[in-house]
Amino acid sequence: MSEKFDVIVVGAGASGNAAAYTLAKSGLKVLQLERGETSGAKNVQGAILYADALERIIPDFREEAPLERHIIEQRMWVMDERSYVGSHFRSDDFNKPPYNRYTIIRAKFDKWFSDKVKEAGALVICETTVKTLLRDDAGKVIGVEVDRIDGKIYADLVILADGVNSTLARKAGFRPELDPKHVALAVKEIHFLPKDVIESRFNIQDEEGVVIEMMGKITHGMMGTGFLYTNSDSISVGVGCLLSDFMTQKITPYQLLEQLKAHPSVAPMLEGGEMKEYAAHLIPEGGYHAIPQIYGDGWMIVGDSGMFVNAVHREGSNLAMTTGRIAAETAIELGRAGKAMSAANLALYRKRLDDSFVIKDLKKYKDLPELLDNNKQFLTTYPELLNRSAYAMLKVDGEDKRSKQKDIYRGFRAERSLFGLLGDAYKLWRAFR
Amino acid sequence: MHSVVCIKQVPDSAQIRVHPVTNTIMRQGVPAIINPYDLFALEEALRLKDKHGGRVTVITMGPPQAEAALRKALSYGADEIILVTDKAFAGADTLATSFALASAIRKIHESHPVTLVFTGKQTIDGDTAQVGPGIAKRMELQLLTYVSRINELDETSGTITVERRAEGGVQLLKTALPCLVTMLEGTNEMRRGSLPDQLRAARHELTRWDRVAAGIEDVTKIGLKGSPTVVNKVFTPSPRAEKAEMVTVDSGRAADLAVELIARLGQRFPVVEAELARRAG
Numbered sequence: 001m002s003e004k005f006d007v008i009v010v011g012a013g014a015s016g017n018a019a020a021y022t023l024a025k026s027g028l029k030v031l032q033l034e035r036g037e038t039s040g041a042k043n044v045q046g047a048i049l050y051a052d053a054l055e056r057i058i059p060d061f062r063e064e065a066p067l068e069r070h071i072i073e074q075r076m077w078v079m080d081e082r083s084y085v086g087s088h089f090r091s092d093d094f095n096k097p098p099y100n101r102y103t104i105i106r107a108k109f110d111k112w113f114s115d116k117v118k119e120a121g122a123l124v125i126c127e128t129t130v131k132t133l134l135r136d137d138a139g140k141v142i143g144v145e146v147d148r149i150d151g152k153i154y155a156d157l158v159i160l161a162d163g164v165n166s167t168l169a170r171k172a173g174f175r176p177e178l179d180p181k182h183v184a185l186a187v188k189e190i191h192f193l194p195k196d197v198i199e200s201r202f203n204i205q206d207e208e209g210v211v212i213e214m215m216g217k218i219t220h221g222m223m224g225t226g227f228l229y230t231n232s233d234s235i236s237v238g239v240g241c242l243l244s245d246f247m248t249q250k251i252t253p254y255q256l257l258e259q260l261k262a263h264p265s266v267a268p269m270l271e272g273g274e275m276k277e278y279a280a281h282l283i284p285e286g287g288y289h290a291i292p293q294i295y296g297d298g299w300m301i302v303g304d305s306g307m308f309v310n311a312v313h314r315e316g317s318n319l320a321m322t323t324g325r326i327a328a329e330t331a332i333e334l335g336r337a338g339k340a341m342s343a344a345n346l347a348l349y350r351k352r353l354d355d356s357f358v359i360k361d362l363k364k365y366k367d368l369p370e371l372l373d374n375n376k377q378f379l380t381t382y383p384e385l386l387n388r389s390a391y392a393m394l395k396v397d398g399e400d401k402r403s404k405q406k407d408i409y410r411g412f413r414a415e416r417s418l419f420g421l422l423g424d425a426y427k428l429w430r431a432f433r
Numbered sequence: 434m435h436s437v438v439c440i441k442q443v444p445d446s447a448q449i450r451v452h453p454v455t456n457t458i459m460r461q462g463v464p465a466i467i468n469p470y471d472l473f474a475l476e477e478a479l480r481l482k483d484k485h486g487g488r489v490t491v492i493t494m495g496p497p498q499a500e501a502a503l504r505k506a507l508s509y510g511a512d513e514i515i516l517v518t519d520k521a522f523a524g525a526d527t528l529a530t531s532f533a534l535a536s537a538i539r540k541i542h543e544s545h546p547v548t549l550v551f552t553g554k555q556t557i558d559g560d561t562a563q564v565g566p567g568i569a570k571r572m573e574l575q576l577l578t579y580v581s582r583i584n585e586l587d588e589t590s591g592t593i594t595v596e597r598r599a600e601g602g603v604q605l606l607k608t609a610l611p612c613l614v615t616m617l618e619g620t621n622e623m624r625r626g627s628l629p630d631q632l633r634a635a636r637h638e639l640t641r642w643d644r645v646a647a648g649i650e651d652v653t654k655i656g657l658k659g660s661p662t663v664v665n666k667v668f669t670p671s672p673r674a675e676k677a678e679m680v681t682v683d684s685g686r687a688a689d690l691a692v693e694l695i696a697r698l699g700q701r702f703p704v705v706e707a708e709l710a711r712r713a714g
Contacts, residue, residue, distance in 0.1 A: 003632065031632075038464075125631045149627035 005031045007331060008144055008155040009122075010130050010168060012039035014317040015303025016161030017113045018057050018324030024122035026332045031153065032122050033146060035129040039117075040110025042163070044281035045317055046188065046227055046236060048211065049104045053318035057325050058116060062098060066108040068231035069209025070099035073202075077265070079216035080387040084265050095208065103209050103229045103236070105190070133158060133172050133299070140342075141172075141298030157331055157341040158299045161324060164282045166305035174301065175292040180244035181373065182286030184224060184311070187253040188238025189261075191273030195233045201269060202230055213314070214239075216383030218260050221376045222249055223369070225314070226260045228269065235270060237261060240283060242373070253280060285311040288359070288366035295346040300327045308358060312365045319358050326352050371427055378424070381415045434487030434588060436478035437538050438511070438551040439568065440471040442495055442502035443558040467502045470553030472623045474616040478551050479510050479624065481586060487548070488512045490541055494522060494533050500639055508626045508634035515541070519643040524657030527559070531567025532654045537647040538572065549586075549593070550613040554579060562615070569613035577606060578615045586610075675701075 009020040012034035020032040036042040048071070054061050073090035094100065118124055134143040134152060143154035162168050164183060169175040193201075202210045214226035224241030239253070239260050246253065261270060284290070284307040291308070294301040302308075303320035310319060330349040331341065339345050353359045372378055389408040393401070412421060444463045467475075478489045491506040493499050494517040503514035517537045525533065538550060550572070555562035562578075569576035581603070582596040597604040598617055626634075649655060680697055682689040699706035 002629075123632065123635050125628075125635060128628070128631060146628055148625060148631065151628045153628060 002143075002150070002152050002154055004143075004154040004156075005029045005123075006155060006335065007031075007157045007159060007328075008033065008153065009159045009161055010144065011161035011163055011303070011305075012036070012110070012114055012117075012124065012126075013043050013161060013163055013303060013320065014045075014113075015305075015308075015320035015324035016159070017110070017117050018053075018321040019159050019161060019302055019328040020117045020122045020124075021057060021113075021120050022325050022328035023331065024117065024120035026328075027121075028332065028335065030122035031155065032117060032124045033128050033130055033144070034124065034126045036126060038111070038126055039114030039124060040107060041126075043106050043110055044186075044188070044279040045104075045106045046229055046238065046314070047104050047106050047109075047317070048229065048314070049102045049109070050315065050318035051098065051100050051102065053321040053325075055098075057321060065112050066104070067207075068103040068105060069204075069207050070094065071101040071103065071211055072204065072208045073210045075210065075212040077212060077214045077216070078383045078386055079214055079218050079263065079265070080384045081217055082264055083387045083391065084214070084216070085383075085386050085390050103211070103231050105231060105234075105236075130162070130168055133168065135298075139297060141296070156298070156335075159324075159327055159331075160299060160301045160305050161303050161320075162305050164284045164304040166301070169292070169301055169305055172299075174296065174299070175305070178282075179286065179290070180247060181242060181369075182284060182290045182307070183243045184240040184283040184285045185243050185246055185253055185280065186238055186240025186283055187257050187278070187280045188227075188236055189257065189275050189279075190231070190234045190236050190277040191270050191275050192234045193273045197272070198230055198233065198235065204230070207232075214260070214266075215379065216387075217380060218263065219245075219256065219379060220249055220251055221380040222246065222251070223372055223379065227314070228266065234276075235273060237266070237270060242285065243282070283311070283316065284309050285369060287311065287369050288362040291359075291362070294353075295349050296343045298341050300331075300346055300349055302327045308362070310361050310365065312368055313361070315361075322356065322358055323353060326356065326358075367430070375424065375427065377416065377420075382424075385412055385415060434481065434485045434548050434586075435545050436481060436487070436489050436549045436551055437541055437547050438471070438475045438478045438489060438491045438506070439534055439538075439564070440475065440491055440493050440502060440506060440553070441468045441556050441558075442466070442493065442499040443468045443556055446557045465498065465501065467505055468553055468556045468558075470555060470557070470616070470618055472553075473618055473620050474551035474553050474614070475506055475509060475511065476621045476623045477583060477614075477616050478549070480621065481549070481583065482510075485586065485588060488545060490515065490545070492517060492534065492537060492541070494518070494525070494530055494537070503639065504634050504637065507637055508631050509624060510626055510630050513640070514637070515640045515642055517642045517647050519647075521644045521652060521656050524660060525655060526660035526662035527561050527563035527567060528661060529655050529657075529659035531564045531571060532659060533644075533647060533649060534564065535568045535571035536649045537642060538568065540642070540646070540648040548588075548610050550574060550611070552613070552615045554615050554617055565613060565615040572613070575608045575612040576615075577608065577612060579617050580614045581617045581620050583614070 006028040007023050007030050009016050009032045012032055020030050024030045072094040075086055075088045077084040077086040129147045130144045131147055132145050133141050134145055136142050141158050145152050160169050199205055209230045212228040218226050219241050222241035222245035226239040229236045239257050284304050286307050294306045302323040308319040308323050309316040327349050334345050392404050442465050445466045448463050482489050489511045490513045491511045492515045493503055497518055500516055503516055507514050552565035566576055577595055579598045580595045581598045585594040591610045592607055593610055594607045597606055680694050682693050
């Protein structure tokens, strides 16, 4: 008979590490299985770390976690081919410790997080892929089988933290096949530049950081955004769009990224950098409606595998950590009360998520993905009109301002009917309400 | 039957980069791996254990982080791992390293008599191929380098028969045990360890030996003091000035291409042209 653990956690991403750490810290016997060569080897993120989610798991993480810069300025750019209309929010309030958001490099960060999981007492095994879930006659999950000799291993509970693709959950029938409309494909590069160059270029000092979110014509009408984040001595730049849009538009992700990097407003920020890392990953962006069943007899799903990403606010790792933590806390509580890891008892996990920001936020934007998908004018026409208008108003050429305004208005009317304009405003208001 | 396998943790040379400005090797962020040549030695030791039973001990001399390489060896199926680590070993060259390892292996031999000592052919960072022979000499073991195959190991007569790759052929050698074998690359393929071995490797209590535990008294033989090798200078060779060039002809005919090629070679290397002219008379 193989060994038995209290809990097996499949996957060592943000959600798996959060779950394994919380469980092991409480004294449970935990096994974490990771298919990558090391914990984090398969993980890709922008990446921004939201302190709150991690703080609830490791309160003093700031003292030791490898963090790049805390964010003091957020820029939002609406772009056409040659220009952008943007809003910048910068506040010295973000310079007051404890800081709220940080840029991180996942390779470094994940190594640290995994070390914490090991320190807490979990057994972490890498280069090992879970092939199937083991079940008893009643269908209850009782363990896993991995791709190694003597690969069966048992546990009271299996937590699936196996990421966006989650072959395991799909194979087990817990989740449907991935819908291309429900996943974004994101690509990113890391460009290295001297620290002082980054600081002068972005008007920051010490550990301060800037993030830029970009939308508009840069995605060719595809549903998606671009981003640029400052790290200590590098810049992460990337772009992501819905997989279904890439399929219809026939644009390759790297072409899109090349175009973004060549944009006259972006290129100067990357000038002189040395590209050292190129990565791509899927992001589950199906939102509230795409969340599958996330618990059952002997199992729970956390993180990307459960579609826990808020695409509107580009929050993902914090939802991953939070679902991982809450799943773990639910299991700990049931264990202490001597209750079985049955579907009826694990329903508490879903209830707690419903009461948390995770489900509340996803519910708030539940109709936005479909709205934008069906109304591409938000991604193409409006950004272009906006940029053209700004250019017209700011260019001094002898024409009076009222005539310019009329031209701009005519421009909008030519693209959209009055009802269309009002309708769009209403739709957006409803979606963000 | 007890094999001791010596391994070294090295930076993954496939991922090493040279700093564009300072010309120094950038080790930051380069993953550390088991020297690939050592894996052939370890797999061969594990195969002997599969066949004859017994024990495989893996030993390395290195900094504390070399623990990861040893645990990895354990996850493949080794029985015991020993990390020989001490500040006094810092700066060791191949002479000092083989002295320390020989001493540690003698110490292992006291509790578990050693039948065979294995090393890889060489390391991918130092490339000297000196440590294996150095250990053999110090332990007065028969030395079998560049072994491509172990044909037979006879425990009753205490002999081993191996094939050794030599210039222009293969030598079939038989010698008495114990001996030291350095394995050639490509001779086997490292197995995928079982799940129980993974669990055992993750939990295993690591044995750490400092200088004293490794049985070393003479500190002048180890570390920087025991290392006569002096590195004078490290540099990247400057790129060759002359570049390759693509020769094409419009007609695409091979004969025209040959004529064009000879003409271009002559332009570039006047010596060759002169020599050709001389021979043509």
